[in-house]
Amino acid sequence: MSAPDFLADVDNDERAELAALGVELTPPANINDAERDAFVSQLLWALGAVEQDRARYEEALGAEINRIRMRYQARIDRCQRRAQQLRDAVHILAAEADFGKKKSRDVGNGTYGRRTVPEKITIVDEPVAWKFAETSAPELITATVALELPTLRFKYPELEASAKLALSKTKLNEYVKRTGEEPPGVTVEPSREQPFCKVE
DSSP, rough: OOOOOTTTTTHHHHHHHHTTTOOOSSSTTTOHHHEEEEHHHHHHHHHHHHHHHHHHHHHHHHHHHHHHHHHHHHHHHHHHHHHHHHHHHHHHHHOOOOTSSSSSEEEETTEEEEEEOOOOOEEEOOHHHHHHHHOGGGEEEEOOOOOOHHHTTTTOTTTGHHHHHHHOOOHHHHHHHOOOOOOEEOOOOOOOOEEEEEEO
């Protein structure tokens, strides 16, 4: 059996690097089992050395990346604080300005104005909200049922048992608008105008 050409795809520079490890690059032809084991052991030694180098480089890479991140992160944080201060200043002016129907104005370096944020309903305490819905406003609970076609052709007496129940945000929104009340376990952030700005 001829020796395997396992370095066929290795270029000359890589061959030189492998040779520098002190490893014979090509096994002799017609080697016996003992010689093959010895050759493999030599390759594994080289593999271990290369893996140690890789681990050392990765550790150095991580340390260097962390140093770079720390050096730039402080500058990034300062820029973010300055940007927020400038943005807040524009927002204060936008809150006081009269934009008319458009609610915004284009200026030399961008746009500023106010936009309407819709009402937001959040379930903050689900057990409390569920108890209220079950006892006082069952219309807030929706039921979704998955049925196979044969079942759909007949009346299903235990429909509720197979239903997936959920509190409906849409129904909650309708309830708040209809009653003007905030259900227990639910917070309502009313619709409001919010300043905005955009750099161009």
